[in-house]
Amino acid sequence: xxESLPFSRVHIVGTGLLxxxxxxxxxxxxxxxTLEDQSPSRAALAxxxxxxxxxxxxxxxxxxxxxxxxLVVVATPPDVTATVVSHALAKYPQAMVIDVASVKSSVxxxxxxxxxxxxxxxxxxFLGTHPMAGRERGGPTxxxxxxxxxxxxxxxxxxxxxxxxxxxxxxxxxxxxxxxHTMTPADHDHAVAVVSHLPQLVSSALATQLQSVSxxxxxxxxxxxxxxxxxxxxxxxxxxxxxxxxxxxxLPLLDHFRNSVDSLEKALxxxxxxxxxxxxxxxxxxxxxxxxxxxxxxxxxxxFATLVxxxxxRSGQLAxxxxxxxxxxxxxxxxxxxxxxxxxxxxxxxxxxxxxxxxLAADLSARGWPIAGESQ
Amino acid sequence: xxESLPFSRVHIVGTGLLxxxxxxxxxxxxxxxTLEDQSPSRAALAxxxxxxxxxxxxxxxxxxxxxxxxLVVVATPPDVTATVVSHALAKYPQAMVIDVASVKSSVxxxxxxxxxxxxxxxxxxFLGTHPMAGRERGGPTxxxxxxxxxxxxxxxxxxxxxxxxxxxxxxxxxxxxxxxHTMTPADHDHAVAVVSHLPQLVSSALATQLQSVSxxxxxxxxxxxxxxxxxxxxxxxxxxxxxxxxxxxxLPLLDHFRNSVDSLEKALxxxxxxxxxxxxxxxxxxxxxxxxxxxxxxxxxxxFATLVxxxxxRSGQLAxxxxxxxxxxxxxxxxxxxxxxxxxxxxxxxxxxxxxxxxLAADLSARGWPIAGESQ
Numbered sequence: 001x002x003e004s005l006p007f008s009r010v011h012i013v014g015t016g017l018l019x020x021x022x023x024x025x026x027x028x029x030x031x032x033x034t035l036e037d038q039s040p041s042r043a044a045l046a047x048x049x050x051x052x053x054x055x056x057x058x059x060x061x062x063x064x065x066x067x068x069x070x071l072v073v074v075a076t077p078p079d080v081t082a083t084v085v086s087h088a089l090a091k092y093p094q095a096m097v098i099d100v101a102s103v104k105s106s107v108x109x110x111x112x113x114x115x116x117x118x119x120x121x122x123x124x125x126f127l128g129t130h131p132m133a134g135r136e137r138g139g140p141t142x143x144x145x146x147x148x149x150x151x152x153x154x155x156x157x158x159x160x161x162x163x164x165x166x167x168x169x170x171x172x173x174x175x176x177x178x179x180x181h182t183m184t185p186a187d188h189d190h191a192v193a194v195v196s197h198l199p200q201l202v203s204s205a206l207a208t209q210l211q212s213v214s215x216x217x218x219x220x221x222x223x224x225x226x227x228x229x230x231x232x233x234x235x236x237x238x239x240x241x242x243x244x245x246x247x248x249x250x251l252p253l254l255d256h257f258r259n260s261v262d263s264l265e266k267a268l269x270x271x272x273x274x275x276x277x278x279x280x281x282x283x284x285x286x287x288x289x290x291x292x293x294x295x296x297x298x299x300x301x302x303x304f305a306t307l308v309x310x311x312x313x314r315s316g317q318l319a320x321x322x323x324x325x326x327x328x329x330x331x332x333x334x335x336x337x338x339x340x341x342x343x344x345x346x347x348x349x350x351x352x353x354x355x356x357x358x359x360l361a362a363d364l365s366a367r368g369w370p371i372a373g374e375s376q
Numbered sequence: 377x378x379e380s381l382p383f384s385r386v387h388i389v390g391t392g393l394l395x396x397x398x399x400x401x402x403x404x405x406x407x408x409x410t411l412e413d414q415s416p417s418r419a420a421l422a423x424x425x426x427x428x429x430x431x432x433x434x435x436x437x438x439x440x441x442x443x444x445x446x447l448v449v450v451a452t453p454p455d456v457t458a459t460v461v462s463h464a465l466a467k468y469p470q471a472m473v474i475d476v477a478s479v480k481s482s483v484x485x486x487x488x489x490x491x492x493x494x495x496x497x498x499x500x501x502f503l504g505t506h507p508m509a510g511r512e513r514g515g516p517t518x519x520x521x522x523x524x525x526x527x528x529x530x531x532x533x534x535x536x537x538x539x540x541x542x543x544x545x546x547x548x549x550x551x552x553x554x555x556x557h558t559m560t561p562a563d564h565d566h567a568v569a570v571v572s573h574l575p576q577l578v579s580s581a582l583a584t585q586l587q588s589v590s591x592x593x594x595x596x597x598x599x600x601x602x603x604x605x606x607x608x609x610x611x612x613x614x615x616x617x618x619x620x621x622x623x624x625x626x627l628p629l630l631d632h633f634r635n636s637v638d639s640l641e642k643a644l645x646x647x648x649x650x651x652x653x654x655x656x657x658x659x660x661x662x663x664x665x666x667x668x669x670x671x672x673x674x675x676x677x678x679x680f681a682t683l684v685x686x687x688x689x690r691s692g693q694l695a696x697x698x699x700x701x702x703x704x705x706x707x708x709x710x711x712x713x714x715x716x717x718x719x720x721x722x723x724x725x726x727x728x729x730x731x732x733x734x735x736l737a738a739d740l741s742a743r744g745w746p747i748a749g750e751s752q
Contacts, residue, residue, distance in 0.1 A: 017749075132596055146686050146746040150723070152596050183592065191593035199582060199604045201644075204663030205636035206578050209570060209629065211666045217567030219557065220508055220528050221670050227603035228575045233667040236660035240653040247648030253585065254641050258634065260581035265630050268577075272623030277616040284612035287580030290587045291609040294597050310522050316702035318711070322695035332694060336712040347526075370522040373393075 005029045005175050006168040007071040011036065011092070013084055015046035018100050018131065019075030020143030023051025025176045028145055034065060038076075046140040066092055071172070074099040077238065078245045082110030089115070089122040097126045098169055102192065103245035104128045104156045104185035112158070120160070127169050128156040128185060130192070131178060149177035156185040186249075193249035198257060200231055200239060201250070207232035223336070260286075304333045305357035307350045308373035309364060321348060321369060328363050330356050347372055381405045381551050382544040383447040387412065387468070389460055391422035394476050394507065395451030396519030399427025401552045404521055410441060414452075422516040442468055447548070450475040453614065454621045458486030465491070465498040473502045474545055478568065479621035480504045480532045480561035488534070496536070503545050504532040504561060506568070507554060525553035532561040562625075569625035574633060576607055576615060577626070583608035599712070636662075680709045681733035683726045684749035685740060697724060697745060704739050706732050723748055 010026050012019045015037040023033050023046060033052030037043035040054075047054045072088040072095050074081055081101040088097045089111075101107050108128045115122040131153040153173045157166050170180045183191065207229040210218070243250060260283075267279040311317040318337065325332065334351035352360055357374060365371050386402050388395045391413040399409050399422060409428030413419035416430075423430045448464040448471050450457055457477040464473045465487075477483050484504045491498040507529040529549045533542050546556045559567065583605040586594070619626060636659075643655040687693040694713070701708065710727035728736055737747050 132598060142750050144684075144746075144748045144750070146748045149686050149746070149748060154596065181592070181595065187590075187592065191590070191596050194585060194589050194593055195597045195601045198585065199601050201637070201640050202578060202582050203600075203604060204660050205633060205640055206575060207663035207666035208636045208659075209574065209633055209666065210669050211662065213570050213669070214567070215669075215671075216557070216559065216563065217570055218669060218671055220530070220567050221571045222508060224579075224607045225571045225575050226670060227606055228579060229663070229667045229670065230603060231600045232660075232663035234664070236657050236664055237653075239660050240647065240657035243644055243656060244647040244651075244653055247644050251641065251644060251648070254637065254644070257581060257585055258637055258641075260584045261577070261630065261634055261637065264577050264581055265627065265634075268619055268623050268627060268630070271616065271620040272627070275620075277613075277620055280619060281612050281616035283584075284580050284608075284615050286587065287583035287605070287608035288610070288612055290583035290585065291605045293586050293589070293591075293594060294602060294605065295591075295594055308520075310525055316699075318708060319695055319698035319702045322698055323692075326692035326695045332713065334713050335694070337708065337710050370520070370525070372520045372522045372525065374518050374520070 003171050003174050005031055006171045008032060009068050010071045011069045012073045012075060014075035015043050015140050017142045020046040020049060020051045020140040021147035022073055024143060024145040027052060029175050042140060049140055069095045071095060072097045078103050078241045082107045085111045085126060086114040089125060096165055098129050100129055100131055102130055102242045104130060104188045106245045108156060108185045123160045124162050127161055127165055130154045151178045152181050153178035154181045154183055154188050156183055156188050189246050189249045193246055193253050197243055197246055197250045198253045203229055203232040304351040305354040307357055307361055309348045310370040310372045311346050311348055324367050328360060330360050379547050379550050381407055382547045384408060385444050386447045387445045388449045388451060390451035391419050391516050393515060393518045396422040396425060396427045396516040397523035398449055400519060400521040403428060405551050418516060425516055445471045447471060448473045454479050454617045458483045461487045461502060462490040465501060472541055474505050476505055476507055478506055478618045480506060480564045482621045484532060484561045499536045500538050503537055503541050506530045527554045528557050529554035530557045530559055530564050532559055532564050565622050565625045569622055569629050573619055573622055573626045574629045579605055579608040680727040681730040683733055683737055685724045686746040686748045687722050687724055700743050706736050
């Protein structure tokens with residue numbers, strides 16, 4: 001997959017995590033990159049990291065830059081993305097423009113609406129995109145050249161979008177290491193509403209309950225609660241913007257979600273007062289069916305077995321364990337380390353193919369690793 | 377902590393994951409263990425695994441056993457736990473009896489109610505307990521001798537419970553490697569309702585939404601959605617029992633949770649129609665505050681920094697990375713492996729103390745590991 005970079009002069013507006021990471025990757029790929037940010041110090045910081053050079057608007061240099069830029073990447077917060085894209089389309093009349101905001105319909109609609117009806121040039125030079133990468137927080141200091149490696153990167157062409165633009169942006173995305181997913185803006189927004197925005201709201205609503213819980217109760221918290229609330233710790237101001245811009249897709253999902261909560265509550269109430277568990281078990285089973293639809297590591301829907309191994313809480317133990325797993329020629333599908341409040345041990349959960357789990361358990365046990373659980 | 381085992385003859389009723397694991401650990405600690413299960417083949421399987429010997433009720437042997445058992449461990453599903461405990465109290469009049477069900481008030485109340493008012497002996501020989509261990513599924517084949525190592529194990533004494541019984545059971549729990557948490561039955565039920573049962577229902581309600589989502593949308597799923605729905609894949613029949621028995625604690629929490637969902641929905645609706653983000657940002661911030669109250673690895677509330685490293689999807693890579701982390705003398709607080717549908721790479725998220733994260737990033741980078749992200 002040694003594709004050549006389709007744009008050699010790129011201007012990036014917004015040097016947060018995404019903009020800076022794109023700059024780093026493009027510089028590495030050989031592009032000439034200029035940077036711009038509302039905060040001059042943030043742009044300077046991104047330049048120091050090696051993401052490009054800061055664009056200072058001195059007239060002659062500016063004219064030269066404007067005449068030569070081939071691609072403008074708008075990587076600003078969603079609130080201002082459409083405005084910045086429209087400015088860029090006007091300011092760099094030869095350049096293509098893409099954005100990387102987490103919401104697409106509101107951005108694409110606003111950009112198209114702001115182009116005058118006969119301004120087909122502007123309408124044909126813009127493509128909305130969204131890399132599903134990183135934690136969407138942290139600014140330039142969190143940026144990394146490999147941020148997009150292996151991640152899905154959605155592009156949302158509309159009927160006006162020329163195939164040449166789609167081809168060039170797709171090639172750029174592949175050079176950055178990501179995989180191209182093509183969707184309409186509306187399909188994108190609905191997809192991220194269900195896989196990202198609804199979970200974010202649900203995690204927040206659940207985590208909110210912890211504000212008033214006793215420390216004794218929290219001391220019993222296991223991995224389940226930690227997993228369910230992790231994303232609620234994210235940047236709440238950025239999330240408020242994202243959610244606002246995708247409210248149209250998210251609100252109906254929140255409504256469906258509440259219906260499921262209501263069904264569970266009704267079933268639990270019936271179980272409690274009438275002693276009938278069937279409705280409750282069926283409602284819980286519906287959840288398990290939903291989980292089974294999430295694609296696995298390689299895009300399939302196969303199921304894996306889990307092995308829980310106990311390790312001492314010392315550096316080196318995990319490496320020793322995984323070295324043994326590697327020596328046994330078993331490929332890990334997933335793994336996680338579980339906390340044990342107050343205890344000097346940790347639990348490593350290894351997910352492997354169901355075909356090898358029994359052999360792995362026996363072999364690790366023979367090598368002296370305590371096995372604390374196995375499930376298929 | 378080399379404590380001696382306070383019971384040398386133990387009878388276990390119910391040889392699922394918990395009963396069999398307790399048997400394995402007690403046999404290893406030197407106890408004489410007999411096993412009993414409604415399913416003779418399951419009891420035989422547990423015995424084959426080394427969890428004890430199967431108790432067959434031939435009269436003389438049975439009398440001898442009944443006269444000599446010092447502790448009966450009831451490890452049956454919650455629906456029948458109280459009944460089995462009451463039978464055990466009558467059948468083994470010299471023995472102490474504990475149960476290990478995930479709900480406590482309903483079990484303890486039913487046991488106490490079934491003892492006749494003057495039967496203070498029976499009331500003083502029972503102690504309700506709950507080990508917070510394992511995935512509560514899988515039967516004897518999932519059992520492991522180290523299942524309880526480092527886990528919290530709650531005991532729920534009542535006013536009648538003699539201190540000697542509390543002391544002996546606490547010693548037993550410590551011999552099995554767990555840490556003793558003392559609570560009232562009601563406090564226990566409220567605690568597990570919030571840290572375990574509510575998250576279970578929320579995860580199910582969220583996962584239920586995935587039943588009708590397109591595969592295109594699901595192909596964008598990241599770690600957030602996976603974490604939020606993992607526990608929804610659990611044993612729905614067992615969970616229906618657990619939830620039914622703790623409905624009194626869970627229903628009010630579900631109500632509070634729905635209020636939080638309603639608040640978020642209202643704030644999102646206002647953001648969407650009025651363009652105001654403050655209420656939404658504040659509601660999301662409340663979630664972040666809740667998350668920060670979950671104790672960390674060593675029971676504290678310190679925060680850790682995260683480093684994301686890219687690895688090839690080959691066995692041995694993870695071990696090589698962790699070997700380097702170990703060589704740099706950095707202690708991992710947490711780690712997880714993130715999936716990348718369709719991509720030949722994986723992402724390893726390393727959580728380390730904020731003090732060492734920058735050094736670790738630089739050192740790993742110098743050793744050739746691509747760093748895909750860092751956040752504090």
